Amino acid sequence: MKPINVGLLGIGTVGGGTWTVLSRNAEEIARRAGRPIRITAVADRDVALAQRVTGGAARITADAFELVRDPEIDVVVELIGGYGIAKDLVLTAIENGKHVVTANKALLAVHGKEIFAAAQAKGVTVAFEAAVAGGIPIIKALREGLSANRIEWVAGIINGTTNFILSEMRDKGLPFADVLKQAQALGYAEADPTFDIEGVDAAHKITLMSALAFGIPVQFDKAYVEGITKLEATDIKYAEQLGYRIKLLGIARRRQAGIELRVHPTLIPTKRLIANVEGAMNAVLVQADAVGSTLYYGKGAGAEPTASAVIADLVDITRLATAGAEHRVPHLAFQADQLVDLPILPIEEVQTAYYLRMRVEDKTGVLADITRILADGKISIDAMLQKEPGEGESQTDIILLTHLAIEGQVNAAIARIEGLATVVGKVTRIRLEELN
Ligand SMILES: NC(=O)c1ccc[n+]([C@@H]2O[C@H](COP(=O)([O-])OP(=O)(O)OC[C@H]3O[C@@H](n4cnc5c(N)ncnc54)[C@H](O)[C@@H]3O)[C@@H](O)[C@H]2O)c1
Numbered sequence: 001m002k003p004i005n006v007g008l009l010g011i012g013t014v015g016g017g018t019w020t021v022l023s024r025n026a027e028e029i030a031r032r033a034g035r036p037i038r039i040t041a042v043a044d045r046d047v048a049l050a051q052r053v054t055g056g057a058a059r060i061t062a063d064a065f066e067l068v069r070d071p072e073i074d075v076v077v078e079l080i081g082g083y084g085i086a087k088d089l090v091l092t093a094i095e096n097g098k099h100v101v102t103a104n105k106a107l108l109a110v111h112g113k114e115i116f117a118a119a120q121a122k123g124v125t126v127a128f129e130a131a132v133a134g135g136i137p138i139i140k141a142l143r144e145g146l147s148a149n150r151i152e153w154v155a156g157i158i159n160g161t162t163n164f165i166l167s168e169m170r171d172k173g174l175p176f177a178d179v180l181k182q183a184q185a186l187g188y189a190e191a192d193p194t195f196d197i198e199g200v201d202a203a204h205k206i207t208l209m210s211a212l213a214f215g216i217p218v219q220f221d222k223a224y225v226e227g228i229t230k231l232e233a234t235d236i237k238y239a240e241q242l243g244y245r246i247k248l249l250g251i252a253r254r255r256q257a258g259i260e261l262r263v264h265p266t267l268i269p270t271k272r273l274i275a276n277v278e279g280a281m282n283a284v285l286v287q288a289d290a291v292g293s294t295l296y297y298g299k300g301a302g303a304e305p306t307a308s309a310v311i312a313d314l315v316d317i318t319r320l321a322t323a324g325a326e327h328r329v330p331h332l333a334f335q336a337d338q339l340v341d342l343p344i345l346p347i348e349e350v351q352t353a354y355y356l357r358m359r360v361e362d363k364t365g366v367l368a369d370i371t372r373i374l375a376d377g378k379i380s381i382d383a384m385l386q387k388e389p390g391e392g393e394s395q396t397d398i399i400l401l402t403h404l405a406i407e408g409q410v411n412a413a414i415a416r417i418e419g420l421a422t423v424v425g426k427v428t429r430i431r432l433e434e435l436n
Pocket residue numbers: 009010011012013014015043044045046049062064078079080081082085103104105106130131134187188189190191300301302303306
């Protein structure tokens with residue numbers, strides 16, 4: 001049968017992996033897709049790299065625009081990254097009637113509305129399994145596998161770089177900067193690693209999952225984003241003593257008043273499976289009304305795991321090209337004219353539990369003052385850890401875990417606690433999710 005012709009934009013980490021896996025498993029992939037899938041042309045500004053990887057088995061160009069307009073190309077795979085040129089390339093490919101596969105979560109989280117609308121109007125597909133949790137088929141699960149359910153929440157460890165950093169810091173006591181360098185060398189980190197460590201990459205991914213889970217538009221600008229750069233080793237240690245691990249979690253949760261969409265370091269009970277996801281591994285936990293909770297685990301970054309998702313999308317598109325466009329699955333799980341505009345709740349209205357650490361003068365009555373302030377704010381305490389002052393010290397740490405509370409009220413209580421003469425400096429506040 002006539003092969004489907006793929007034009008590959010960018011042959012770096014993921015592009016290289018895609019080339020390798022597609023070459024290695026060509027026969028088996030063709031048996032699944034119904035037709036051979038061939039990368040016939042590659043555009044990379046590093047022409048020498050493209051020649052090295054392909055060994056002359058594809059046409060190479062430095063001009064990506066030439067490739068997205070090439071009438072011989074059926075599907076464009078965009079693996080350049082970023083919101084810049086990638087956006088123009090994807091829109092031009094769509095305009096030229098080509099299906100698109102991309103791993104670019106930044107592009108879709110920020111410009112998804114425009115890109116999906118353009119694809120819908122043109123009758124082509126933009127597939128993005130690789131954009132969320134790399135090789136884990138979470139897009140397919142949310143879009144197809146769980147389509148009977150009312151999804152309540154999605155929570156995931158969806159950035160390999162930060163999970164790798166947190167694991168290595170905890171287990172080996174290695175400094176942050178060294179571990180970040182390792183993550184970059186292993187090909188996990190984004191071109192700009194601040195996207196990883198400041199939580200932006202995870203926010204791109206949870207934004208996409210929130211659209212798929214709740215049938216809302218893609219709204220990255222409304223996500224609350226907090227990374228791991230301010231996390232202190234002391235809190236990782238105290239959390240362990242209380243039976244929790246700290247993970248950078250992306251959370252999308254349905255509430256009465258709207259949707260919570262947030263990324264931040266989070267205490268999770270160590271006994272939960274997801275708390276034991278270590279290194280560059282990713283995991284996504286989905287709570288839905290009929291099936292209950294389901295957990296998806298695997299490699300969220302790296303050349304071949306990400307290529308696995310890119311190629312699965314290529315297989316879907318190849319089958320679709322044969323079967324006819326009427327078999328298309330909606331990009332965001334819900335029909336394009338059925339999206340609802342549920343508000344994204346501001347972070348002050350979010351409801352979660354909290355870990356609070358404060359340094360206090362070791363005097364009687366301190367704890368009573370603190371608990372009174374919390375009670376005034378309708379914040380109840382679930383657990384407490386009070387350290388003995390060190391030899392010759394007059395100050396000590398108090399760590400409190402709260403039950404569910406409204407963030408705005410917790411912030412107000414923290415301000416009052418910090419105003420107490422017996423409380424030294426700032427209160428450290430980390431959110432906590434029981435995930436049950
Ligand atoms: N690396 C991962 O583990 C991973 C996982 C999931 C998703 N992603 C996403 O996949 C995409 C690619 O990431 P990567 O890690 O493979 O990046 P990379 O930097 O390794 O590869 C990008 C390639 O694009 C080429 N390129 C850059 N600008 C170009 C231009 N204007 N024209 C032509 N070629 C150009 C570069 O020369 C390079 O070879 C990004 O969107 C990234 O977020 C990466």
